[in-house]
Amino acid sequence: MMKKNYFIGVDGGGTKTQIRLESEDGKVLGEGLAGPANIRLSVDVAINSIVSAFEQALQIANLTEMRFSDEVQFHVGMGLAGYEVHSVREEFLAKQKGLGFAHCHIQSDAFVACLGAHSGNYGSIIICGTGVVGLKYAKKGKFQVGGWGFPHGDEGGAAWLGLEAIRKTLHLCDGRGIESPLLLHIKKKLGDKVESVTEWACYANATKYAELARDVFKFAEEKDSIALYLLNNAATHIEKIFFALDKVENETKIKLPCSLVGGVSQFILPLLKPNIKKRLVPARGDACDGALLMIREKYNQS
Structure with a gap:
């Protein structure tokens, strides 16, 4: 049968x-x-x-x-x-x-x-989610940029945004940083003391850090200066991945299509340089x- x-x-x-x-x-x-x-x-x-x-x-x-x-x-x-x-x-x-x-x-x-x-055709992709990775699939094979894991990589992704937000919160707690609604919110959320923030940070994994990115997105919509600073830094990291992928071309030197996907991409896309946005295509x-x-x-x- x-x-x-x-x-x-x-x-x-x-x-x-x-x-x-x-x-x-x-x-x-x-x-x-x-x-x-x-x-x-x-x-x-x-x-x-x-x-x-x-x-x-x-x-x-x-x-x-x-x-x-x-x-x-x-x-x-x-x-x-x-x-x-x-x-x-x-x-x-x-x-x-x-x-x-x-x-x-x-x-x-x-x-x-x-x-x-x-x-299934040749092209490039940048995934901006919990982590970040760029990959080009061409005639010569595949080439990867980033995606090496958190916390030593994944710059620009949700976990990285959460980690950077925690750093800024700790700077606020010990007098090195400026006050912002985002940082005050995170400090209160995690116990309102520097000890509670550091204890949370010691045991949090990438998924937990990524959850803090939701606060970054929320406060960025309210024009919070720190949230906007973090998102603009994230966009810069994504641009670096795009340019690194762009250096690796196929034999015909044709610029392959590139798609930006992932849960964080909608917040990053408006912040990218116009010449990069023109090159991006929707994922099929x-x-x-x-x-x-x-x-x-x-x-x-x-």
Whole structure:
């Protein structure tokens, strides 16, 4: 008996995991949403998020009872944050074997987002979410700028904005900084004492820092000077990534299309230089679309 094939695209980021389940003919059957899937931070957390989102998609598609059936095969493509770290990538590949997928192919979340943004064609992408990464996919291969993790990288993203906001708050507390509604709000939010701010900062991860970025966005709308300063600095970091990607061109020297995506991008876009904004194009699809394109190509090759 010929088995029925289903294809799954996974977008595993630093804040959330999104899954899209499709039939062999490309019909979307269900989607799922769960917590973070940054394998650099925790392979087990990533697997739990993927399983949770997958089970949601199966339930919507009325396929829950078929998950481990011999009559079907699930082929999954995954784009995962933290993919660049070889040791955790190998750990994840070993542990995912127990999830029941017929085929599993993983890449970075940036790569599948780039595939999705340009419908599998060559192009560039800058993801500005919890973290930040730029990636160019061209004839010669892929080239990455940034995306090396928080706190040593990810400049311009939500976690970085939160970290910078905490620095400014501590400067206010010890007399090195100026007062602003944003900083007073964060200080009060975290306990109103320098000790409570430092204690929070010591134990906060990238996701927690990223949550503070919401306060930055809110107060920027109210023209808070510190919030606007932080967002303009973030935009400068994004511009540097754009120019670094622009240096790496394909053999024909054609300027490839570039898309700016991610939850922070809407706040950064208005602050970019006009010559950069002119070069940006809307994404045609998302990371789940890219992950599905990737796994379908791998399946066809096999």
